[in-house]
Amino acid sequence: xxxxxxxxxxxxxxxxxxxxxxxxxxxxxxxxxxxxxxxxxxxxxxxxxxxxxxxxxxxxxxxxxxxxxxxxxxxxxxxxxxxxxxxxxxxxxxxxxxxxxxxxxxxxxxxxxxxxxxxxxxxxxxxxxxxxxxxxxxxxxxxxxxxxxxxxxxxxxxxxxxxxxxxxxxxxxxxxxxxxxxxxxxxxxxxxxxxxxxxxxxxxxxxxxxxxxxxxxxxxxxxxxxxxxxxxxxxxxxxxxxxxxxxxxxxxxxxxxxxxxxxxxxxxxxxxxxxxxxxxxxxxxxxxxxxxxxxxxxxxxxxxxxxxxxxxxxxxxxxxxxxxxxxxxxxxxxxxxxxxxxxxxxxxxxxxxxxxxxxxxxxxxxxxxxxxxxxxxxxxxxxxxxxxxxxxxx
Numbered sequence: 368x369x370x371x372x373x374x375x376x377x378x379x380x381x382x383x384x385x386x387x388x389x390x391x392x393x394x395x396x397x398x399x400x401x402x403x404x405x406x407x408x409x410x411x412x413x414x415x416x417x418x419x420x421x422x423x424x425x426x427x428x429x430x431x432x433x434x435x436x437x438x439x440x441x442x443x444x445x446x447x448x449x450x451x452x453x454x455x456x457x458x459x460x461x462x463x464x465x466x467x468x469x470x471x472x473x474x475x476x477x478x479x480x481x482x483x484x485x486x487x488x489x490x491x492x493x494x495x496x497x498x499x500x501x502x503x504x505x506x507x508x509x510x511x512x513x514x515x516x517x518x519x520x521x522x523x524x525x526x527x528x529x530x531x532x533x534x535x536x537x538x539x540x541x542x543x544x545x546x547x548x549x550x551x552x553x554x555x556x557x558x559x560x561x562x563x564x565x566x567x568x569x570x571x572x573x574x575x576x577x578x579x580x581x582x583x584x585x586x587x588x589x590x591x592x593x594x595x596x597x598x599x600x601x602x603x604x605x606x607x608x609x610x611x612x613x614x615x616x617x618x619x620x621x622x623x624x625x626x627x628x629x630x631x632x633x634x635x636x637x638x639x640x641x642x643x644x645x646x647x648x649x650x651x652x653x654x655x656x657x658x659x660x661x662x663x664x665x666x667x668x669x670x671x672x673x674x675x676x677x678x679x680x681x682x683x684x685x686x687x688x689x690x691x692x693x694x695x696x697x698x699x700x701x702x703x704x705x706x707x708x709x710x711x712x713x714x715x716x717x718x719x720x721x722x723x724x725x726x727x728x729x730x731x732x733x734x735x736x737x738x739x740x741x742x743x744x745x746x747x748x749x750x751x752x753x754x755x756x757x758x759x760x761x
Contacts, residue, residue: 553581
């Protein structure tokens with residue numbers, strides 16, 4: 368598809384075909400058609416020029432004639448296709464949950480979709496404005512022409528999922544543009560829309576859970592699609608990876624993968640995707656040192672609790688993570704210092720060590736009982752203020 372054909376007024380509008388999509392929207396779990404995903408992409412491309420009513424609602428108007436050309440629609444009633452898309456889009460609900468602070472917010476993406484006089488009008492939920500226009504963080508830059516060229520919905524979804532997660536951890540600088548993205552199999556099926564995460568039986572398990580049991584959610588779904596690894600690999604992953612790689616001159620990405628198995632020759636429980644980006648690092652600045660998603664932060668807190676093996680709480684792990692700016696190497700190095708002495712407030716010590724960048728423990732602070740945090744006698748370090756801070760968050 369050539370967006371720059373002379374004499375094609377609709378194509379001229381999309382000559383600047385890059386657009387950004389919030390990682391919140393990319394990571395939302397729902398089942399959708401390829402056509403719906405493409406209409407959403409076109410809408411997001413035009414969101415920068417969207418109307419805004421007095422209540423702050425962003426309104427995007429798409430001419431059916433433009434859509435038909437861009438989508439290269441040649442079969443069936445285009446009106447019927449748009450009718451189905453409008454119904455599906457207005458039923459789409461996404462959610463943000465913060466189990467540590469015990470808060471959640473679920474909302475529709477598009478409040479109204481209507482079609483009249485050859486124009487499809489989409490009215491976005493104003494509560495999502497910060498995730499739609501002038502996005503400052505947690506977004507991925509995509510190319511509309513590339514996205515509209517996909518022939519499989521699984522290719523479309525896998526590409527944006529992988530691209531949204533192909534970024535360097537905070538503080539890490541590399542030039543190879545090579546990444547590994549790991550998925551558990553049940554979550555991948557929900558992310559790709561193989562199983563509809565919006566079904567009531569599935570939502571009952573997923574909603575308001577600190578660590579959703581995706582496997583249980585799949586079992587609860589009445590949809591039984593691609594239930595074996597062979598079927599899922601052949602019909603979804605292989606199709607998507609092949610198309611992404613065949614279009615690497617446009618996707619600027621090459622993907623390989625390996626299944627994760629429980630024991631030699633065991634059941635496949637996950638997938639490691641190996642990603643090579645061909646775009647120059649300086650041109651991919653949007654994805655360098657990106658803020659972590661809420662799920663990634665929760666995983667990071669769990670990793671800290673595994674490292675600091677003395678039963679700290681999730682909110683303590685959160686305080687340590689934020690003090691270290693989510694730098695795991697720093698956290699591990701300061702924990703090694705902590706193990707050289709006995710302390711009764713490991714959280715206070717960790718925060719102090721991170722903020723003051725301790726590199727060694729004075730001789731008088733040498734450890735007397737390795738890995739013990741229960742018999743500390745106050746020594747030269749004064750953690751009073753930090754202990755107060757830890758107590759406030761603990």
